[in-house]
Amino acid sequence: MKRKINVGMLGTKFMGKAHSHALKDVSIFFDLDVEPVMKTLCGSGDHSDLGDLAEKYGWEKWTSDWREVINDPEIDAVAILTPGHLHKEMAIAAAERGKHIICEKPLGNSLAETKEMLEAVQINKVIHMTNFNYRKVPAVTLAKKLVDEGRLGEIIHFKAVYQQDWVVDSDWVWRFDKKQAGSGSMSDKGSHIIDLARFLVGEMTEIVADSKIFFGSKPVAGTLERKPVTTDDTCTFLTRFANGAMGLFMTSRVSTGHKNFLSFEITGTKGSVIFNLERLNELAVFLKDEERSVQGFRTVLATEPSHEYVRNMWPTGHTIGWEHTFIFQYYEFLKGISENKNPSPNFLDGVKAQEIIDAALKSVEEKRWIKI
Ligand SMILES: NC(=O)c1ccc[n+]([C@@H]2O[C@H](COP(=O)([O-])OP(=O)(O)OC[C@H]3O[C@@H](n4cnc5c(N)ncnc54)[C@H](O)[C@@H]3O)[C@@H](O)[C@H]2O)c1
Incomplete structure (x- = not known):
């Protein structure tokens, strides 16, 4: 049986849709040694439609508290798809709890921020990827x-x-x-x-x-x-x-x-x-x-x-479409987790x-x- 990778996703709108779609489909196209499980979808408090979105996209649970996702011991990997000023805090918290991370571009809002993020994933030895799809x-x-x-x-x-x-x-x-x-x-x-x-x-x-x-x-x-x-x-x-x-x-x-x-x-x-x-x-x-x-x-x-x-x-x-680039990124991210090897592009490329x-x-x- 394949090792399950429980994923938590922070961000539900434009990128939330693109990443959910990719996670759902990646195993249809690629043979991976691990199986992604769409565990928890998280959006900010202004979302009244979170439950409906989670169901539509195929997530088991939803929350409006991103710390709940990061602190959940069941979660193995986190996708950070929020506005840039939140990337650093979310990524460092996730890395400190041993979660693998795929983070949207730009990785942070300044060089100093991105360097801190890189240091956190390196110290905590988690797999990391920047979504330069x-x-x-x-x-x-x-x-x-x-x-x-x-x-x-x-x-x-x-x-x-x-x-x-x-x-x-x-x-x-x-x-x-x-x-x-x-x-x-x-x-x-x-x-x-x-x-x-x-x-x-x-x-x-x-x-x-x-x-x-x-x-x-x-x-x-x-x-x-x-x-x-x-x-x-x-x-x-x-x-x-x-x-x-x-x-x-x-x-x-x-x-x-x-x-x-x-x-x-x-x-x-x-x-x-x-x-x-x-x-x-x-x-x-x-x-x-x-x-x-x-x-x-x-x-x-x-x-x-x-x-x-x-x-x-x-x-x-x-032919393929724009959305498939996200599937290819998830293939590399999940393969990275399975082989314990950082995919490309990763946080260093973000820096x-x-x-x-x-x-x-x-x-x-x-x-x-x-x-x-
Ligand atoms: N790779 C690409 O092609 C691509 C395309 C568009 C955007 N992006 C990047 O993706 C990121 C998100 O952009 P978007 O267009 O999806 O933005 P968006 O405005 O459509 O969505 C932002 C999401 O962040 C969530 N959010 C905001 N604050 C939050 C909080 N405190 N806790 C939890 N969730 C919170 C919102 O609920 C929303 O779902 C940005 O970094 C952007 O640059 C990448």
């Missing part, structure tokens, strides 16, 4: 393979944007409060593309950044009140990589027309690739070693069974991403290049 998109892993095999040659540019537009029409939400959310588009969207840059190209050594708040206040839903916005709407930054490549980045939550446009382009001396999350099964590939008269970017459908995750899904050409975010914020403040 876009590393697991098969087209992204294909890009990584082409870079690692040298098919693109020496990397010259990494260009990435992560653009959304929901802020333009939004009422005030916790994401507009620096204390709860960190820096805004820089940490929210930026953490994902920074992690992809590290994953695909390597470490960055210096950064110069600029950011701006376009909407200084937002209406509070159902009232005549407006609350200030203290998080950036958009940020642009340039970086240098340790391997000599140059980086060009933009994050925005006010890019009218763009819904979830995460796109990157890697340019090398022998070839280039272009990825767009809104077409996540595809990778545009240009290889200079192809016969010149037929050279050009071509669209590769990344659904071949040669991809580690996709071969567990459907037959070739049967490294935060190091760059903090450097970007310092650069905005001091209007100069900052060494990382």
Whole structure:
């Protein structure tokens, strides 16, 4: 019989739904030595629908007190899916009670916070993961393979944007409060593309950044009140990589027309690739070693069974969706628990991403290049 891993989930809304779905389905697609059990779902006190949600998502129990989950000796692993200012306290408490942890990005709201979190999981020897789920998109892993095999040659540019537009029409939400959310588009969207840059190209050594708040206040839903916005709407930054490549980045939550446009382009001396999350099964590939008269970017459908995750899904050409990246993350997290080996990306990656975010914020403040 498989060892049962009792999971507690802190956070019920957007990520609560995505993670519940992944936990429910992971064993359908992947053969694991452990069996996840959806034990307790936890949301904040303002939830009147917690019981209904828990039942709908497939959780055995629910509570509005996160400490109850962390203190429950039955719970083996915790998913932290709350606003950023709560991650540190929750993760340290969970680690001290020996719970394995998967935590949403950005790992914390500052480098100091994330370092404390890393120390706690290391001291308490629990398995840890940061949910930079876009590393697991098969087209992204294909890009990584082409870079690692040298098919693109020496990397010259990494260009990435992560653009959304929901802020333009939004009422005030916790994401507009620096204390709860960190820096805004820089940490929210930026953490994902920074992690992809590290994953695909390597470490960055210096950064110069600029950011701006376009909407200084937002209406509070159902009232005549407006609350200030203290998080950036958009940020642009340039970086240098340790391997000599140059980086060009933009994050925005006010890019009218763009819904979830995460796109990157890697340019090398022998070839280039272009990825767009809104077409996540595809990778545009240009290889200079192809016969010149037929050279050009071509669209590769990344659904071949040669991809580690996709071969567990459907037959070739049967595409996957955004939600499946969470299933792949849970596969790695549970495998990590079963093999007592940290999966990737883990809290160290969360710290490294935060190091760059903090450097970007310092650069905005001091209007100069900052060494990382
Ligand atoms: N990986 C991704 O693609 C991705 C996408 C969106 C959000 N996120 C990250 O996930 C996290 C959550 O974002 P979201 O969009 O799901 O937010 P959300 O506002 O939809 O949900 C926040 C959840 O936190 C819960 N919560 C708040 N305070 C709590 C408390 N004291 N105790 C227990 N629960 C509490 C709320 O009940 C709610 O269920 C953030 O860190 C965010 O950056 C990641």
